[in-house]
Amino acid sequence: MxxxxxxxxxxxxxxxxxxxxxxxxxxxxxxxxxxxxxxxxxxxxxxxxxxxxxxKCLGKPFRLLQWMGMNALVVYMLAACELFPAAIQGFYWRSPENNLVNMTESLLQTIFHSERWGTLAFVLLEILFWCVVAGFLHKKGIYLKL
Known part of the structure; x- marks a missing residue:
């Protein structure tokens, strides 16, 4: 093999x-x-x-992925309905186009000097957010099973 x-x-x-x-x-x-x-x-x-x-017993860096795997159904349902962007789009300055999602994404695109890399960084931040949500659900002992 x-x-x-x-x-x-x-x-x-x-x-x-x-x-x-x-x-x-x-x-x-x-x-x-x-x-x-x-x-x-x-x-x-x-x-x-x-x-x-x-x-090698190097599991600590992968703890977030373990939490996401334990709450995969909840994270999938919440992420698929785009709850995170919808919640933070409600915060805007003077006009709805100046919302927190667009400002964060354009800031990341400016930092990385690329539209693609900035969008990737924003998506990775969103995944990190869902990892934290999954960790919170794990700490509270909340699991959804079929």
Whole structure:
């Protein structure tokens, strides 16, 4: 199994030697190289998490993700209805276009000198907010199960 991981990853990258990395990853599904690359990433990700968290006992930095996993249904429902942006859009200065969401996002875009990186930073802040909400629910012992 350990020999198959690097060999199939190398095979999938060699298969796309003529194409750039963007073309190698954004292509029609179910091609041979795409399946090899996805197979390796799906195998590598959980195993690296097990090695880091369980074997090396470095679980503290991943505590927020654990809380989100324990309250995944609640976080999904609240995030899908866009409760966070709707709540903070109510705070604005003189006109509704000057709301807290737009100001924060434009501030982050100015800081990062890029619209894409600023938007990514805003989304990561929103994810951090939901991690904190999930941590609060975990501390109170509130879990929603189906």
């Amino acid at each position: 350990l020999l198959w991981l690097p060999s199939s990853l190398l095979l999938s990258l060699l298969w796309n030697i003529g194409a750039g990395i963007r073309d190698a990853l954004s292509k029609p599904l179910y091609t041979f190289s795409y399946m090899l690359l996805n197979n390796r990433s799906v195998w590598f990700s959980p195993n690296s998490n097990i090695l880091t968290i369980d074997v």
